[in-house]
Amino acid sequence: MTNDRQTRDDLSYVRSVVTRADGVSNPASIYFLWAAISFFGYAIIDFEPQKTGFYWMVAGPLGGVLSGILGARAARREGQISSGDGRVEMLHWTGLMLAVLLLVPLAATGRIATAELPRIILLLVALAYWSAGLREDRRMLPVAIVMAGLYLLTVFAGDLPYLWTITAAGLAASLAVAGALAAARARRAPR
């Protein structure tokens, strides 16, 4: 042990173990939950636009709480608990919710048309998914790219019939695929 070669080997082993522990992913249930919430939340714009705000006021925080519960349950099942990571997660997504909430005065004071809000929110959410993907679960990165693509669709193909239903379907599909990949990984993981 006293020779430095052995010490370096041991430290390299420790590093590899810690790196393996950091490769944690979100449980599939959270992706499926948000696929459902997002689908109804964006499709509603085409059918009942006046109810969109109320829907998100209820579904957003409720989805956040449910995600926290699902995440904690998954961590217990996985056998790896870190309340520090949980706090960072909560702050990240609460920050997104606050940013969305702070957009409301922009529309309320007439600085932007209310109809533009869903586009801006979609871009904000894409950015939140991108940063979460870089920080923790890489499966969020393609979802963020799909969201950015859907944002461009709503900008450049704004006259498309059922534009928001198409956007909702694309968004839900990307989240469902990420969920299916997370479920497949969980099945492969040793118990």
Added chain:
Amino acid sequence: MKPDLERLDRVLEHRVRLAVCVLLTRYERLSFSKLKELTAETDGNLGANLRKLEDEGYLSVAKAFVERKPVSWYAITAAGRRALKSHLDGLNRLIAQAGKPARD
């Protein structure tokens, strides 16, 4: 070099025990099966190393049920944290000295 060698903790000289303690400073609690998966050790080998850490007072263990299955949760104690910090400081000094040219 001798004072730095003396700072090394003999219990933490084993790489599995060192890895377990480092992991438990990053995560509050880890289950036995998670530690087994991460360290890629056998049940017997990991169990013996965890027992050694427990006997030294570096780890605490709590038994619980998750989805009706018994789970042993491990956490690092304050004494374990102190020992790990001192051991890592000693290792850092050793590595730094190994990189320096010899004086004689």
